[in-house]
Amino acid sequence: MDFNYTEEQEMIRQAARDYAQRELIKDVLERDETAAYPTKHIKNLSELGFMGIMVDPKYDGGGMDTISYTLAIEEISKIDSSVGVIISVNNSLVCWGVEEYGTEEHKEKYLRPMARGDKIGAFLLSEPEAGSDATSQRTTAIPDGDFYILNGTKNWITSGGTASIFLVIAQTHPELGHKGINVFILENDAPGVSIGKHEDKMGMRSSDTHSVMFTDVKVPKENRIGEDGFGFKFAMETLNGGRIGIAAQALGIAGGAFDRSVQYSRERKTFGTEIANHQAIAFKLSDMAVRIENSRLLVHKAAWLKDQGRNFSTASAMAKQYAADAAMWITTEAVQIHGGYGYVKEYHVERLMREAKLTQIYEGTSEIQKIIISRSILKD
Numbered sequence: 001m002d003f004n005y006t007e008e009q010e011m012i013r014q015a016a017r018d019y020a021q022r023e024l025i026k027d028v029l030e031r032d033e034t035a036a037y038p039t040k041h042i043k044n045l046s047e048l049g050f051m052g053i054m055v056d057p058k059y060d061g062g063g064m065d066t067i068s069y070t071l072a073i074e075e076i077s078k079i080d081s082s083v084g085v086i087i088s089v090n091n092s093l094v095c096w097g098v099e100e101y102g103t104e105e106h107k108e109k110y111l112r113p114m115a116r117g118d119k120i121g122a123f124l125l126s127e128p129e130a131g132s133d134a135t136s137q138r139t140t141a142i143p144d145g146d147f148y149i150l151n152g153t154k155n156w157i158t159s160g161g162t163a164s165i166f167l168v169i170a171q172t173h174p175e176l177g178h179k180g181i182n183v184f185i186l187e188n189d190a191p192g193v194s195i196g197k198h199e200d201k202m203g204m205r206s207s208d209t210h211s212v213m214f215t216d217v218k219v220p221k222e223n224r225i226g227e228d229g230f231g232f233k234f235a236m237e238t239l240n241g242g243r244i245g246i247a248a249q250a251l252g253i254a255g256g257a258f259d260r261s262v263q264y265s266r267e268r269k270t271f272g273t274e275i276a277n278h279q280a281i282a283f284k285l286s287d288m289a290v291r292i293e294n295s296r297l298l299v300h301k302a303a304w305l306k307d308q309g310r311n312f313s314t315a316s317a318m319a320k321q322y323a324a325d326a327a328m329w330i331t332t333e334a335v336q337i338h339g340g341y342g343y344v345k346e347y348h349v350e351r352l353m354r355e356a357k358l359t360q361i362y363e364g365t366s367e368i369q370k371i372i373i374s375r376s377i378l379k380d
């Protein structure tokens with residue numbers, strides 16, 4: 001067993017940390033207030049290679065492993081998890097899905113520009129009445145000559161307003177249940193695609209979240225990924241990897257709150273001494289540190305299993321559930337350590353607490369992760 005990072009992993013961690021601590025920090029509070037999309041940062045991070053970190057260099061990606069990817073997401077999310085989720089969805093849901101299961105034509109036409117960050121990808125699974133229960137897809141994709149005709153509504157789509165490449169999950173054969181579901185690559189300017197309002201969110205306010213509607217949208221048959229009926233399996237496999245990214249994001253949010261709590265408790269004085277000298281505060285720091293370390297081990301284990309080509313579905317569910325719940329607890333304690341100052345925006349910890357909440361909800365809620373983990377325990 002080797003707990004050291006490789007030179008390459010260390011390099012990407014440092015690059016992500018530098019950009020986050022020098023650039024993202026400057027306007028993160030303003031973007032939280034205005035919910036403005038981080039256009040400039042996504043452009044800069046694309047140039048630094050962060051939009052396709054794990055993609056094969058032959059498709060203009062960085063060719064790095066999943067551990068490098070988690071290190072990048074962690075460092076970015078310590079400062080700004082809105083940027084973290086845009087990178088995570090593009091890398092682990094969209095690029096990975098196309099690279100793993102797409103045809104050579106799909107990779108040339110769609111993966112290459114997404115890996116460079118010239119185009120942004122979005123993953124369209126959830127619907128108004130299909131969230132945790134993703135099998136109950138109401139969006140339909142009906143074959144018609146050389147096309148499928150899409151009708152329906154997708155909800156909560158990260159980068160829904162800025163992405164130009166959509167991976168759309170839809171039902172083709174309702175009588176087959178989840179085995180009748182397909183997945184398609186669709187460009188956002190196809191006739192019949194309309195984008196709903198920008199959701200006014202509690203946290204991660206500068207990642208743009210929209211509903212997306214389809215009215216008789218024609219998708220060429222060659223844009224279907226995999227065999228007829230592969231869509232649900234595709235979505236589940238892709239989300240397994242996506243969850244490693246969200247777990248790394250939760251780890252970053254927790255780390256950001258922890259760093260600020262350590263610094264604050266060394267500076268703030270009550271009753272004639274720094275609050276770090278009150279055992280009640282020091283023990284909170286200790287409990288935070290243990291949870292962060294546990295989260296990191298789970299995140300890296302899941303990433304390592306994926307890189308080894310081994311089954312990582314339970315490991316990624318464990319990492320996501322633990323790291324998300326830990327981030328919620330840690331950020332709440334960070335607000336407590338900051339007292340009244342924790343409750344105002346300037347000190348960042350209330351924002352991190354709002355951001356942590358989302359990691360318990362998207363890409364499968366904490367309850368859904370427990371279903372995945374318990375089923376894997378009980379399956380034999």
Ligand SMILES: Cc1cc2nc3c(=O)[nH]c(=O)nc-3n(C[C@H](O)[C@H](O)[C@H](O)COP(=O)(O)OP(=O)(O)OC[C@H]3O[C@@H](n4cnc5c(N)ncnc54)[C@H](O)[C@@H]3O)c2cc1C
Nearest residue numbers: 123124125126131132156157158209361362363364365367
């Ligand atoms: C900001 C944001 C961005 C998102 N981005 C995307 C995206 O890019 N693409 C995409 O496809 N989706 C996206 N989502 C959707 C997200 O994945 C869903 O919101 C999530 O899966 C939960 O679904 P739901 O909201 O319908 O809640 P529901 O499924 O209605 O769940 C409600 C509650 O019931 C619990 N619950 C449900 N079923 C069970 C059960 N069997 N046992 C125990 N508890 C259960 C849940 O855990 C939850 O607490 C995003 C969501 C948000 C908020």
